[in-house]
Amino acid sequence: MVSDLTLTLYEIPETQDGVVHLDMADMHVLGVSAGDLVCVEGARRVHLLVMPAFMGDRNQRLARVSPLTVSNLGSYSGQKARLLPERVKLPLAERVTVQAVDDLDQSHLIARHSQLAGYCLKRAVAVDDEIRVPTLGAYPLKVKVIGVTPAGGAQIGHATEFSVVGSPDERTGEKGLPAIGGVREAYLTCQKLVKARFSKSFSYAARSALLTGPEGCGKATMVARLAKECGATLHVIDGYRLLNVWMAQGISGLETELSDLDRRGSGILLLDHLEALVQVGNSEALAASTHALIEQLCAVLDELPTRPNVFVFGVIAGEGAALGRLAARFDFRLCVDAPNRWGRSELLHIATNGLTLDTDVDLGELAAITSGMTARDLFALTSAASYFAASPKVRAQDFMMAFRNQTPSAHSEILCDIPLTYWDEVAGLDDIKQVLLETLTWSLFDRDKFLTAGVKPPRSILLSGGQGTGKTSVVRALTTNIPMNYIEIACPAMMAKYQNDKASFLTETFALARRKAPCLVFFDDIDALFETLSTDSDTAPHQHPLVAQLVAELDALPLMAGVVVVAATNRPDRLTQDILRPGRFDFAMTLPMPDxxxxxxxxxxxxxxxxxxxxxxxxxxxxxxxxxxxxxxxxxxxxx
Known part of the structure; x- marks a missing residue:
């Protein structure tokens, strides 16, 4: 005889959203099994997928759920909840309509709405539920369900369509904020810094931040929007104007500006185009004057503790290290990288908002082929496509015409992106795909469980096999499926392009991977490193600085949370024992020819x-x- 149960809710972050973990005895009382849907009553009624209890929760009369599920129930951890007997059968959802909190999340959601069904597969949803969408960053994205078809509770399936209500421009228009895209993570970090600075509850907070990265990524626009959102006065000093005007006035002019900002309340000083100081400083005639100006700027930043109402942003195109002592004076350094595929999709939706697009235009596909393009590039691409259009509607071929004439600004940089290859495009290799998926998913997202058990989580995999067996495709599909950031290094091209600076290239690659975690670094044709070194160098391959740097980075992987390495080779016999020894690559798998x-x-x-x-x-x-x-x-x- 089945009956209802009253259990104690306990939340743990490791639990999936939309899932409740129950003891087998409690499942028997309710008349449900693992994988069934059960109705749970808190302040609200929610349908949850039943999963077995964790080992330590057996016979404890507990219902383990995620923090978001507790919020959807309208309850709190430790409170009692009623579970209704018998499994629930819900219809498959045909359409789910969601809404984000603000325009930043709205842009991100619109760019990825076609993927939401995959993230929420088999989950039951109802109006007013919240859903968490993975973002590959430190700031979660929560959206609210405002409509479900059919009405009432429904279960998400592969065919469920998600729609996003409203547009980012409508949301920004209400507040008068400039629309930005592809910089959600960086913007929320800056927002956190500024709010902490202007809040009286923080005894210590950062007073300045240096924004680095490729030109045209929207760093200055991001600061302008932040100032408007926080109600702060913004004063912009351009680096080139600083050289022409402020050098004549000396430090007193800068001090006057800071004093004015401090008196007005909350104020943000933006030092834009600081790369001008580096460019002019390379001239022998102006080096002394530039050095004096940098000293003045250092003195200004040193005085910030006496001006609690001012936050200073510095913006430089490129690496901040070129500024020397001035870069060290900033309390916080943040790199705004070129947007990934999701970010480019956000920017294309913003850029095309005022245009009428033909039905053959797929902004998702356009985002996939514009790797290396910054926000400025994508807006220029959209403008050029509208010029090429011979009709009121902009067609796909107009974008292709514009694309031929557009050079990506970050093309020469190390690109970190999200590939667009799916599991069903990789035939066969089912065992290999399952091992890769489980190994890397557990390593990235269950790292603490490995460490608790005293086991080192797997961080590196070596794939071998004949040419054309699908090594590259399966790795790309893996990163799309998880999802995670992806850096692909074509080793033969790297050896040809970076003749004298290969070791520093590897250092920069892993630095970017750490910054973009969770991230997979893929070395394609890794045997090319050892083939070239063994033939072109008098130094033994294992003693070469490039190999030494690669070995050092592989040894440091256990310390890099969220970074994994996969290498592929057609010739494993060319690899040295330094690379192949146990501990460098945790797994080695051979991909067979297709049966x-x-x-x-x-x-x-x-x-x-x-x-x-x-x-x-x-x-x-x-x-x-x-x-x-x-x-x-x-x-x-x-x-x-």
């Missing part, structure tokens, strides 16, 4: 958009292509 079933699936994937005759027999084709790799099968379909 008959895998070849059939590869052919079906690459032929799915082809106008095929009804007499095409994929089983026969798979049998006749024995010995061909996945890449060769893809090329066969392209040649048809």
């Amino acid at each position: 008959n079933a895998a070849r059939k699936k590869v052919l079906q994937i690459h032929a799915r958009k082809l106008p095929l005759s009804s007499d095409i027999d994929f089983d026969r084709l798979a049998g006749n292509t024995q010995g061909m790799s996945s890449a060769e099968l893809a090329n066969l379909c392209n040649r048809v």
Whole structure:
């Protein structure tokens, strides 16, 4: 006989949203099993997926849920909740309408709305529920459900469509704030710094911050928006104007500006284009004057403790290290990198808001091919596409015409992006994919469990196999599926491009990976490093600075939370024992040539958009292509 239960709610962050962990005895009383939906009553009624209790919770009369689930119940941890008997059968949701808190989250949500069903698969939702969307950053994104079709509770499936109500421009227009995109993480960090500075409850807070990164990423626009949102007075001093005007006035002019800002209440001083000081300082004739100006700026920053109502932002295109002593005077340093695919999609939605787009324009696909483009590049691309348009509607070919003439500003930088390759595009390799997915997911998101058990979480994997077996594709699909940031290093290209600075390139790569965690660093054709060194250098490969730096970075991986390394090679015999010894790569897997079933699936994937005759027999084709790799099968379909 089933009956209802009253259990104590306890929240733990490790629990998935929309899930309740119950003891097997409690499941039996309720008449449910793992994977069923059960109705839980707090101040609100919520349907949750049942999962087995954790080892320490057995026979404790507890219901373990996530903090967000407790919030959806309208309860708090330690409070009693009533669980209704028997499993609940909800219809599949056809459409779920959500709304973000502000325009920043709204832009991010619009750029990723097509992926939301995958994140919330099998979860039950109802109006007024909150959903958390993974953002690859320190600041969670929560959205509110404002509509579900069919009405009432429903369960999310693969076919569920998500729609976002409103647009970012409507939200920014209400407050008069400039729209920004691709810098959500950096903006929220700056917002936190400024609010802490102007709040009286903080005994110590940062007084200044240096923003670095490629030119055109929106650093100055971000500061302007922040000042308006905080109600602070903004004063901008351009680096080039500083050289022409402020050098004549000396430090007294800067002190006057700071005093005025301090008297007005909360004020933000923006020192823009500080790279001008570096460029002019390289001239022997102006080096002394530039050095004197930098000393004056250092003195101004040193006086900030006496001006509690002022926050100073410095902006430089490039690395802040070029500023020397001045960079060290800033309390906080933040790198605003070129936007990833999600960020570019945000910016394209903002840039095209006033345009009429044809139905063949897919901003998601456009974001995928514009890697390395900054906010300025994407706005210029959109403007150029509108100029090329021969009709009131901007077509996909207009964007392609504009794209040919647009050079990415961050093209020469180390790019950290999110690939666009899905699991169903990688045929076969099911065992390899499962091992990779479980290993890296556990390593990145369950690191504390490994450490508690006294086990080092796996951080590095070496993939080997013949050419065209899908090593690169499976790694790209892995990072898309998790999801996580992705840095791909083509080792042959790196050896050719960075002739004398390869070791520092590796250092910068891992520094970017640490900054962008969770991040996967992929070394494609890693054997090229050792082949070139063994033939072109008098130094033994294991003694070469490049190999020494790579070994050092691999040894430091356990200290880099959120960073994993995958390397691929066609020639594992070329790798030295320094790299292959236990501890450098935690796993080594060999990808086989596709078997008959895998070849059939590869052919079906690459032929799915082809106008095929009804007499095409994929089983026969798979049998006749024995010995061909996945890449060769893809090329066969392209040649048809």
